[in-house]
Amino acid sequence: MASQLDFFAAPVTPTAARDARPSVTANDIGGTDDEAMAHHLEATGNYRILRKLQPRPIVDWPRPEFPRRGIILDTETTGLNHSTDEIIEIGVIAFTFNDEGALGDVTGVYGGLQQPTITIPADITLLTGITDDMVAGHVIDAARLNALIEPADLVIAHNAGFDRPFCEAFSPIFVHKAWACSVSEVDWSARGFEGSKLGYLIGQSGYFHDGHRAVDDCFALLEVLGQVRPGATSAPFAELYQVSQRSRVRIYAENSPFDMKDHLKARGYRWSDGSDGRPKSWWIELPEETLEEELHFLRTEIYRWDADPPVKYLTAFDRFRAA
Secondary structure, three states, rough: EEEEOOOOOOOOOOHHHHOOOOOOOOOOOOOOOOHHHHHHHHHHEEEEEEOOOOOOOEEOOOOOOOOEEEEEEEEOOOOOOOOOOEEEEEEEEEEEEEOOOOOOEEEEEEEOOOOOOOOOOOHHHHHHHHHHHOOOOOOEEEHHHHHHHOOOOOOOOOOOOOHHHHHHHHHHOOOOOOEEEOOOOOOOOHHHHOOOOHHHHHHHEEEOOOEEEEEEEHHHHHHHHOOOOOOOOOOHHHHHHHHHOEEEEEEEEEEOHHHHHHHHHOOOEEEOOOOHHHHHHHHEEHHHHHHHHHHHHHHHHHOOOOOOOOEEEEEOOOHHHHH
């Protein structure tokens, strides 16, 4: 259990601070119970308490009212390029859920290390804590991993655009799965969060955990996705699942006038030089229902003629791939 002081309170003299501090004894809070002490500190309004995240238990017989299967996945790698870098750790949590997006039970966990063909870069060790000695001789158990992934209806990663290409390069079991991204497919700011990094999410949810190890991060993400915060009517996972069911479109503004590039960039378009398999053009990905509105914008504001730019329809089975 950790506490966060209010460093922005009005300054007081040391004597005043000492006099103002409540005198707390074990009797005041009903003994030495940690949770009672935490509640007492929170009730003063001067402290925020972070509780150590306790992983959910694994059950052998999941409740039948949660028939769908989900996966939360995290990888640690030797770098950022899925074509040249390698997975050195993978963490997977299998869980159940229902069609309304309510979480059920944790049904399986796997965490495995793998020795890469290169020395782990120093900055990766600094970030993850994984050293060459830790991975020496280790190989990810593909059979155990596949047993968890194969029945999954949805694979979730906190930055699926990074994890999916690495996973597909590692094993074909990931290729034909539906994927969701808990960074881009949940409106965290609307839920009162200050950022979408996992550290922000877990801290503002009232927890702390051992970050940057794959299984620990998976359990942390599961807890955040399942928490209904004050003022919210549903948990983030319900939103994520609903968004994953919707079709999206990727529009490529091929051959758009060069002097319109700043207008496209300001609207959220990104440039592809063609090296990633996409057309060489400015492109954007949007909900399918906004397609006609966006085509109207391109034809009237960018091309100034009745252009017909390429459009690719995407479902959760297609999104977050490398190209």
